[in-house]
Amino acid sequence: MANILSMTGYGKGEHNDGKRVITAEIKTINNRYSDINIKTPRHLRFFEDNIRKILKNGVQRGRIDVYINIDYISESDTVIVPNLVLARQYKDAIDEIRTELNISSSVSLDTIIKFQDVLAAKEDTQDEEELRICVEEAMQNAVRNLIQMRLVEGVQLESDIRSSMDKILCLIDSIAGNSKTIVQDYKTKFEARIKELLGSSHELDENRLYNEIVIYADKSDINEEIVRFRSHMGQLDSALAAGGPIGRKLDFIIQEANREINTIGSKIGNLDIIQMVIEIKNLLEKVREQIQNIE
Structure with a gap:
């Protein structure tokens, strides 16, 4: 490890x-x-x-x-070496300026040696x-x-990520549990709404009601997404346990987990589940930000 x-x-x-x-x-x-x-x-x-x-x-x-x-x-480790070619070029340039501007003062040694690289310290x-x-x-x-x-910061990052993972897994378990009653809740509300609109004197068409419930159940089935999401969390756990330069791998896993939770949110209209989806997305974003600092 x-x-x-x-x-x-x-x-x-x-x-x-x-x-x-x-x-x-x-x-x-x-x-x-x-x-x-x-x-x-x-x-x-x-x-x-x-x-x-x-x-x-x-x-x-x-x-x-x-x-x-x-x-x-x-001092014996270094020697000061003059760059005579460069010094001569500096002097000629200054003389040219002095002549062009009709300046009487002459260039001094102090001026020349202050220019960069005229004197260089070199290792023996x-x-x-x-x-x-x-x-x-x-x-x-x-x-x-x-x-x-x-390493010290890496240990802290792993601890924070695992803390977020524990919260995420608890929330996904709650979503899985709540999703089991979604179809029955929909059936009950759908029947009540029809009776409210048509009145008690009208008989319900059981076949049409059954077809409607089947279509809804198929559209709202999130079992596959939950299985894949848990698989991604397992891969995240395994990668953290293995260690090493895993930052890019972790980033890919979080992208895939986000894709699954977004699908779950789009399939389910239950307010309790939507709130849990939002909380999971916030935790995944926190984990993603922490992963950006992992080698």
């Missing part, structure tokens, strides 16, 4: 190798597919494929936002393997914490 996981969660992980501290944060919300968005410092972007693989091993579905940050403990390539290990350890820690939070 696998665990049921919510698609909503947060996990944070760190790894310190004595030279640097990598921090990984993961935030997830519900989504029909797996939508991964990664934000890292520029010189860590070549690790994004590894980050995606780690995520896919632990998270099946949802919108996943990942934030990676690096703090250097030792000799330590690339150490950096990879550090990033992956931080990610693994973050994923573990994320899954733990999603």
